[in-house]
Amino acid sequence: MAKLLIIAEHRNGKLSDATMELCRIAKEIAPGLGLEPVAAVFAKDDSLAKEVAKYIPEVFAVCDAAVEGYTSDAYAQAVKAVVEAKDVKGVLIPQTYDGVDYAAKAALAIGAGIVSNCNKAVIEGGKLVLTRNIYNGKLQETKSVTTDKFVVTFEKGAYDPAEAGAAGAVSTVAVSFTPSRTKVKEIIAMSAGGVDISQAKIIVAGGRGLKDADKYKDVVLPLAAKLGAEYAGSRPVIDSGWTDASRQVGQSGKTVTPDLYLALGISGAVQHVAGMKGSKCIVAVNKDPEAPIFNIATYGIVADLFEVVPGIMANL
Amino acid sequence: MKIVVCLKQVPDMESKFKIVDDKKVDESQIAFKINDFDNYAVEAALQLKEKHGGEVVIVSAGPDRAAKDIRQAFAMGADWGMHITDPAIYEGDSFVIASALAKAIETIGGVDLVMTGVQTEDLQAAVTGVMVADMLNVPHCTNVVKINTADGKAFTLNRELEGGLNEVMDLTGPAVLTIQSGINEPRYPTLPGIMKAKKKQLDAKSGADLGVSASSRTAFIKMFVPVSDTMAEIIAGAPAEAAAKLVDKLKNEAKVI
Numbered sequence A: 001m002a003k004l005l006i007i008a009e010h011r012n013g014k015l016s017d018a019t020m021e022l023c024r025i026a027k028e029i030a031p032g033l034g035l036e037p038v039a040a041v042f043a044k045d046d047s048l049a050k051e052v053a054k055y056i057p058e059v060f061a062v063c064d065a066a067v068e069g070y071t072s073d074a075y076a077q078a079v080k081a082v083v084e085a086k087d088v089k090g091v092l093i094p095q096t097y098d099g100v101d102y103a104a105k106a107a108l109a110i111g112a113g114i115v116s117n118c119n120k121a122v123i124e125g126g127k128l129v130l131t132r133n134i135y136n137g138k139l140q141e142t143k144s145v146t147t148d149k150f151v152v153t154f155e156k157g158a159y160d161p162a163e164a165g166a167a168g169a170v171s172t173v174a175v176s177f178t179p180s181r182t183k184v185k186e187i188i189a190m191s192a193g194g195v196d197i198s199q200a201k202i203i204v205a206g207g208r209g210l211k212d213a214d215k216y217k218d219v220v221l222p223l224a225a226k227l228g229a230e231y232a233g234s235r236p237v238i239d240s241g242w243t244d245a246s247r248q249v250g251q252s253g254k255t256v257t258p259d260l261y262l263a264l265g266i267s268g269a270v271q272h273v274a275g276m277k278g279s280k281c282i283v284a285v286n287k288d289p290e291a292p293i294f295n296i297a298t299y300g301i302v303a304d305l306f307e308v309v310p311g312i313m314a315n316l
Numbered sequence B: 001m002k003i004v005v006c007l008k009q010v011p012d013m014e015s016k017f018k019i020v021d022d023k024k025v026d027e028s029q030i031a032f033k034i035n036d037f038d039n040y041a042v043e044a045a046l047q048l049k050e051k052h053g054g055e056v057v058i059v060s061a062g063p064d065r066a067a068k069d070i071r072q073a074f075a076m077g078a079d080w081g082m083h084i085t086d087p088a089i090y091e092g093d094s095f096v097i098a099s100a101l102a103k104a105i106e107t108i109g110g111v112d113l114v115m116t117g118v119q120t121e122d123l124q125a126a127v128t129g130v131m132v133a134d135m136l137n138v139p140h141c142t143n144v145v146k147i148n149t150a151d152g153k154a155f156t157l158n159r160e161l162e163g164g165l166n167e168v169m170d171l172t173g174p175a176v177l178t179i180q181s182g183i184n185e186p187r188y189p190t191l192p193g194i195m196k197a198k199k200k201q202l203d204a205k206s207g208a209d210l211g212v213s214a215s216s217r218t219a220f221i222k223m224f225v226p227v228s229d230t231m232a233e234i235i236a237g238a239p240a241e242a243a244a245k246l247v248d249k250l251k252n253e254a255k256v257i
């Protein structure tokens, strides 16, 4: 039977959550496509492949020094080799930093169309239909692939991870790699030091809607002080230097789960929401009624934040 | 150095998006601008040019309205551009667009470095840069947050990773870099810059001019406004009144303050 292949992701010998999420998706959609769900693990040995086999019935291990660390050249070659050796029709890859780096290259290598950054997959009339965010999440679209083979990447957290079960079969696939044109020198931590906002009970977060550094300081900081809260920001606030990097919330910043998260002038892009959706109570103040942040907030006020915040201050 | 920046004009995301026939957004209410990530790419290219000399060329596929933002990049300091005005290209999927961008870059010739944004704000695909690299048969680095080069040929790059990590990597150009926000502070055009931009060369090209034969590998089905089953309770009223109600709810209903 032709196969639906997920590509496992790992760093420092640890599988990423996205890997188990893909296992769930593959097992859910493979039967409707007449495919068998399988996984591939590219690593120096097969220990992680054995781990992945608890989540999916069959795993192919490519064990080679060329994939001891990640490079796009090696990963694209490994995907191609497994697809050709094992009658693979579809490939699922996480939309993570590494996934983004090789998914499109792997798609070209196997002559497949790619639909990236998806959050839902269903089968309609035997066809795979994919849902994804567009316009920074204000709209969504559905797409399909018109080529024989397909590659799909999924947003992290779009599906719950699969549960572990009885161990599946692990076999190896040999790949003859050509040397990578990129050389990884080291992986370094950039976010050492700064404040730890992850323990705060209340967080007041400002976004690009605060307009400039002075307004951010004049509006967000006093409200935070009055609430005994930590203050934080979306990525543009940190990119523009309105506050320091240790206060960034989101996929490339901190994950926070306070009792109360106040989002002022933040649109609610998935990369931001990834870092705060676990908050107990979320308040969104945004002048755009269609801002996606309202889709996940507990309470929302559709208005100019510069008029709302003084009102909040006056009532505390 | 000869640097190409791939730039897309996108809607301002604060616009009101009205869907027509489940198929497209009504453009009449929309203001357009440079894709945020591409603005960082333009700035990164200009900084390399200032250090190493050479030129910065803008390549963009899009309707006539995109010329405004190509000239915006000219006003920042880019030298000239190529505008792919063919709907058969810009209405194609990422594969078609990447094929055309790659052909344009080959047509320009002698390119040392190609820069794209990490992703477009409208399509959020994050695939075009990687495809262009593969089609040009050159190495790439995605999510670039730092660029070091002594000679414009050998590069040491920081690639952003999850959890505040960076991968430091080496590659040799020509190459494609996809540029992440925050890498620099994009400059604003100056008045003399805006004046000069009007006279800079902007070549219009069709798919046929560039010899593009690619066709889409994906099909668009429909677009819609997402429905959320966790939609916020919207607190109505004038700002001061809504604020008072909110504080009351936080104290007595959610009991979080």
Ligand SMILES: Cc1cc2nc3c(=O)[nH]c(=O)nc-3n(C[C@H](O)[C@H](O)[C@H](O)COP(=O)(O)OP(=O)(O)OC[C@H]3O[C@@H](n4cnc5c(N)ncnc54)[C@H](O)[C@@H]3O)c2cc1C
Pocket: A136, A206, A207, A208, A209, A210, A233, A234, A235, A236, A237, A248, A249, A250, A251, A252, A253, A254, A264, A265, A266, A267, A268, A269, A270, A271, A272, A275, A285, A286, A287, A288, A291, A303, A304, A305, A306, B013, B014, B118, B119, B143
């Ligand atoms: C790989 C990658 C990683 C990323 N990581 C992160 C991350 O960790 N964290 C993060 O936040 N982003 C991250 N981003 C960026 C993310 O995609 C968005 O661009 C970002 O979150 C937008 O920030 P924002 O909501 O502050 O700005 P915008 O999206 O510009 O939204 C501003 C909002 O303010 C509102 N507004 C404007 N004026 C007012 C006013 N006067 N009153 C009320 N409302 C107003 C507008 O209606 C709008 O909704 C990442 C992107 C990528 C590609």
Ligand SMILES: Nc1ncnc2c1ncn2[C@@H]1O[C@H](COP(=O)(O)O)[C@@H](O)[C@H]1O
Pocket: B006, B007, B008, B035, B037, B038, B059, B060, B061, B062, B090, B094, B097, B101, B115, B116, B117, B118, B119, B120, B123, B124, B125, B126, B127, B128, B129
């Ligand atoms: N129509 C286009 N014209 C020029 N560059 C584009 C176009 N579409 C995408 N790009 C470039 O490719 C990057 C990634 O786009 P995407 O793959 O659509 O997310 C953008 O940031 C641009 O630099």
